Amino acid sequence: MGYGTPVSTAGRDEPHVEVCQVGLRFGAREVFRDLNCEFPRGGISIVMGGSGSGKSTLLRIIGGLQRPDSGQATVVGDAVSGGSQAEVYRARRRLGMLFQNGALLDSMTIRDNVALPLREHTRRTEEDIEEMVRRRLVSVGLEGVEDLLPGELSGGMLRRAALARAIVMDPQIVLCDEPFSGLDPPNVARIEALLVSLNRERGLTLIVSSHHIASSLRMADQLVLLQDGVAISGSPDRLAQSANPRISDFLGPDGRAHAARLVEPGDSP
Numbered sequence: 629m630g631y632g633t634p635v636s637t638a639g640r641d642e643p644h645v646e647v648c649q650v651g652l653r654f655g656a657r658e659v660f661r662d663l664n665c666e667f668p669r670g671g672i673s674i675v676m677g678g679s680g681s682g683k684s685t686l687l688r689i690i691g692g693l694q695r696p697d698s699g700q701a702t703v704v705g706d707a708v709s710g711g712s713q714a715e716v717y718r719a720r721r722r723l724g725m726l727f728q729n730g731a732l733l734d735s736m737t738i739r740d741n742v743a744l745p746l747r748e749h750t751r752r753t754e755e756d757i758e759e760m761v762r763r764r765l766v767s768v769g770l771e772g773v774e775d776l777l778p779g780e781l782s783g784g785m786l787r788r789a790a791l792a793r794a795i796v797m798d799p800q801i802v803l804c805d806e807p808f809s810g811l812d813p814p815n816v817a818r819i820e821a822l823l824v825s826l827n828r829e830r831g832l833t834l835i836v837s838s839h840h841i842a843s844s845l846r847m848a849d850q851l852v853l854l855q856d857g858v859a860i861s862g863s864p865d866r867l868a869q870s871a872n873p874r875i876s877d878f879l880g881p882d883g884r885a886h887a888a889r890l891v892e893p894g895d896s897p
Contacts, residue, residue, distance in 0.1 A: 643666040643668060643669070644667055644670075644671075644704060644800070644801060644833045645666070645667040645701065645703050645833070645835065646665075646666050646667075646701070646702050647663055647664060647665045647666075647689070647690070647699070647700075647701045648664055648699055648700055648702070649663070649664060649698065649699035650664075650696045650698065650699035650701065651697050652685065652689070652694075652698075653697060659682045659685055660685075660696070660699075660857045661857035661858065662699075662857070662858060663682075663686070663699065663854075663857065663858060663859055664858075664859060665852050665859040666861070667801075667833065667835050667850070667852075668833070668849070668850065669833055670827070670831050670832075671827075671833060671834075671849040672823070672824070672827050672834045672836065672847055672848050672849050672850070673835050673836070673848065673849065673851075673852055674838050674844040674848040674850070674851050674852070675687070675835065675836065675838070675852045675854065676837075676838060676844060676852070676853050676854070676878070677854030677878075681854040681855065682854050682857075683837035683838075683839075683854060684805050684806070686837070686854070687725070687803045687804075687805050687837055689708070690703070690708060690723075690803060690835065691723055691725050691803050692708045692716060692719065692723075695709045702719070703718075703719035703722050703801065704718075704719075704722065706718045707719070721797075721799075722799055722800045722801055723800075723802075724794035724796075724799035724801070724802045724803070725794055725803045725805070726790055726791050726794040726802065726803065726804040726805065727790065728805040728809060731790065732789060732790055732793070733778070734778050734779060735777075736777075736778075737774065738765070738770075738774055738775075738776050738778065738781070738789050739761055739774035741778065741790075742765065742792050743757050743758075743761050743796070745793065745796055745797050746760060746761075746796060746797065760796060761774065761796065764793075764795060764796045765789070765792050767792070767795070768789070768791050768822060769788060769818070770788055770792065773785065773789065782815075783810060784812075784814075784815030784818060787807060788818075788819070788822065791804075791819075791822065791823075799832070800832070800833060801833040801834075801835065802826070802832055802833070802834050802835070803835050803836075804823065804835070804836040804837070805837050806837055806839070807819050807836060807838070808820070808838060808840045808843060809839075816843060820843045820846070820847055823836065823847065841879055841883065842882045844864070845864045845868065845879075845882060845883065845886045848863075848864050849863070850862070850863060851864055851867050853867065853878065855874060855878075860872075860875065864886065865886075865887075865890055867879065868883045868886040868890070869887045869890065
């Protein structure tokens with residue numbers, strides 16, 4: 629069962645991020661050979677694929693942390709790699725990133741971790757920063773943790789604190805690298821609901837790499853399946869009902885159950 633229609637659907641089909649003819653090799657291993665995919669504005673796109681298919685690498689290319697051998701990623705038309713300095717700056721200002729396992733600095737309090745982008749990239753007063761940090765922590769369901777160290781939080785709380793840092797600069801697009809990795813089912817459900825809420829209520833474009841198929845089918849507007857260096861994109865409904873055995877085998881029992889629910893007698897069209 630999905631999460632329903634977003635608050636606003638205006639402009640959702642407009643690509644917010646485009647990846648065009650990207651090729652990338654690491655030594656003898658070809659990761660991407662002619663990768664093309666688009667990520668619609670205001671949508672939740674889930675990037676899936678087997679181990680080594682390049683899910684995290686694709687997010688790093690979009691975020692400007694990995695330069696492809698060929699092709700280009702653009703954010704609202706601005707080149708992320710290989711563009712002018714002004715283009716790269718504009719693109720990166722639109723992006724926030726939730727790294728796998730959070731990547732918080734152990735020696736810094738949660739307050740200072742979340743405040744780090746504001747202190748590095750803005751000239752806001754400490755009073756403004758304090759208030760922005762507090763609001764972002766509240767928005768991810770964390771209150772009263774500002775003075776704690778990362779080691780004093782549970783895994784789910786750490787992931788939410790890292791998400792607060794990813795959105796503290798008010799980005800238009802958030803890249804989430806395996807946000808459910810290592811979490812128990814209750815925390816998977818909490819992070820899933822939180823991401824959907826941020827998308828629906830704030831209009832954030834979310835690009836999420838994940839191997840958690842059940843969550844992906846529930847929350848995604850679009851699935852981007854990486855196989856053999858290329859991308860197969862479509863709605864969860866379309867891919868779950870695909871006759872392509874490689875797609876159906878990858879989605880497995882969760883995909884078959886999702887497809888079966890779509891054709892249950894009495895369902896609305």
